Amino acid sequence: MTVTERQMMAGHNILSGENIDAIACVPDAQSMARGACPSLSAPMITGDGLLVRLRPKTPGLTIEQFRALAQAAERHGNGLLEITARGNLQLRGMTTESMAGLAADIAHAGIIPETGVTIETPPxxxxxxxxxxxxxxxxxxxxxxxxxxxxxxxxxxxxxxxxxxxxxxxxxxxxxxxxxxxxxxxxxxxxxxxxxxxxxxxxxxxxxxxxxxxxxxxxxxxxxxxxxxxxxxxxxxxxxxxxYRSLDVSALGIAEQHVSPIGIHPLGSDHLALGLHPSFGQIQAKDLLRFLAIAEAAGASEIRTAPEHAMLVLGLGVQAAEAVQLAAADCGFRTRADDPSNHMDVCAGAGACASAFYATKSAAADLLDLAPELLDGSLTIHLSGCRKGCAHPANSAITIVGAPMGYGVVVNGSASSEPVAYIGKEELKFALAEMNRLVRNNKVAGESTKECLTRLGTDAIVTALRQG
Incomplete structure (x- = not known):
């Protein structure tokens, strides 16, 4: 192990353990139980102010309610809204003084946050x-x-x-x-x-x-x-x-074929849902307000959020949905299920989160530019600013996690898993390019990136990273 790797491992150990989670979601680590999540009554401190996570009681919001939410985010925060991997709404950049106004505007819009045990149903x-x-x-x-x-x-x-x-x-x-x-x-x-x-x-x-x-x-x-x-x-x-002995159970243990929420989904008769993806799960209030005006003029009546950082627009006819889909691209949305960026989970990153060690959005842009072979849709790459892994708590094929001295690379694990290698702060672009080259040079006909990396194994990935 090199000196740099030992230094990074030390930083990794400092970050590990339960204390990270204890301070992750709350302004005061002593005021709430470990693992509690940000809400209107208990916002979370981040690098750009306070963050609130919101899950409305209703399945969706009307266009007017969504407009009120965007306006409240702009009025009381920094105007940045997010849709999480599980389909929750997040508002960023509030202050202690602005929280009361935010809560009042949300209540005035008739948006009632869900409280208690989290119960999730399909979007x-x-x-x-x-x-x-x-x-x-x-x-x-x-x-x-x-x-x-x-x-x-x-x-x-x-x-x-x-x-x-x-x-x-x-x-x-x-x-x-x-x-x-x-x-x-x-x-x-x-x-x-x-x-x-x-x-x-x-x-x-x-x-x-x-x-x-x-x-x-x-x-x-x-x-x-x-x-x-x-x-x-x-x-x-x-x-x-x-x-609870019962009849044979067969529905679980087998996942249905995955369907991306992005795109146009027929719902029978003349009904459909238009699925969109804010770039890297985030959108500015001004861009969202511009989009809402377009969608409302086209006949949209309701908006629901969905897993995979997605938003579903309801109430449109086929021609209107196609027109709104086209306009959405100019408002900060990804509109295609095969868009390579859909296969990245990216947290807020440095500058937006006090826990993050690197600018994840910038790294995501580098990934799109330097490593297109990795984004063929067969796997997910997680860019996590720290070991909490907020953007994707589950395992990913590749996770690039921030550390005090640079980055840890996790293979088939979560952001809290042990990295297989560490790379310095200035080495990420080279590492991405080398991983892309590894896949491009070794993928056989008909093989996906996931299949290729699985066949090559972790050692090949580590070797490529060291070459980078």
Whole structure:
């Protein structure tokens, strides 16, 4: 190991551990539990001021509500809005003094933030003719059941429940502590397959239930008994399987074919959804306001956010959707599912986040320019300013994570995983070019970048990085 690598490893160790998460999401590390997320009542300190994460109670917002949100972001913050990897809204750049005004404007617009246990449903719920059931109804019932518990269970702040009824834009790739997935029983009735800790492909299946017999409340009570930091991974799966013996479960363990939220999605009859992607998940309020005026004039009525940093515009006809899609490109949106930038997850980076060690947006531009072979859509590259990995908490094929002396490169891991190599602050462009050259020179006919890198193995990537 070189001196530089030892120095970076020391920096890496300083950044590791639970303290990072303890200070990540709150202005005062002592004021909230570890892992709590930014909200109107508890914004997070970042490099450009306070950040608020917002998940409205309603599936979407009207054009007027979205306009009010953009205006509030401009009036009380720095005008920058983000859509997270899980489809949450974020507003940046507020001050302690401006928070009251922001909250008042959001309330005046009729936007009510969701609180309590996070329950996620597909973004096109209730509109998609391909979905087996309406997950929103089950989510509403579950929220009522949780609210009725006395005493209220003390649960981990980031505990997440997914209720997925299928459809064109499902949540198979999103991880959750508890997940329900709709399936058809032999008699054509709807059953819900229950699993814990993971994506649709990796979660541990427990049992299958009709809607009226779901065991989610029991699982929440079990988690509460384990303590306020307990997550789905802490549940005793074997005991739960014995307790809830049921019919064979087959819907989980196999992910449906992924469909990008970007593009035009038919919803039956004359209805459709236009999916857009703010460049690197961010857009300035002035650009968003300009887009909203165009969309409203074309007949748009509602906007929903979606995973993968996406935004869905509803209420447009086919010709209008095509015209709005064209105009969106001039307002700061990516409009094609095959756009290479869709295959990068990029955090706010230095200048916008106090924890970040490098300018991730600049690095993303370099990646687009220097390493097009890596962005063929077969894998995701995560550019994380620090080890928290806010833009993509799950594993990625390649993660470039900021460190005090430069960058750590993680292969098939998350930003908090151990890097396979470290590169200096001035070496990133060379490293990207070398990884691109590695794929270009070794990819065989019909092989994707992911398949190529898997075949070559980690050692080949490390060698390329050292050459860079």
């Amino acid at each position: 096109l719920g209730g509109l998609d003719p391909l979905e087996i059931a309406d997950a929103r109804n089950l989510a509403a019932l579950l929220r009522q059941q949780i609210a009725a518990l006395d005493p209220q269970p003390a649960l981990a702040p980031k505990l997440t429940i997914i209720i997925d009824a299928g459809g064109r834009l499902n949540l198979d790739a999103i991880s959750a502590d508890i997940r329900l997935r709709a399936a058809r029983a032999a008699d054509n009735s709807t059953i819900w397959d229950l699993a814990v800790s993971g994506t649709a492909q990796t979660a541990k299946v427990i049992a299958s239930f009709p809607a009226e017999q779901l065991a989610i409340i029991d699982l929440l009570k079990a988690l509460a008994l384990l303590g306020p930091r307990a997550r789905g991974r802490d549940l005793d799966v074997d005991s739960l399987r014995m307790k």
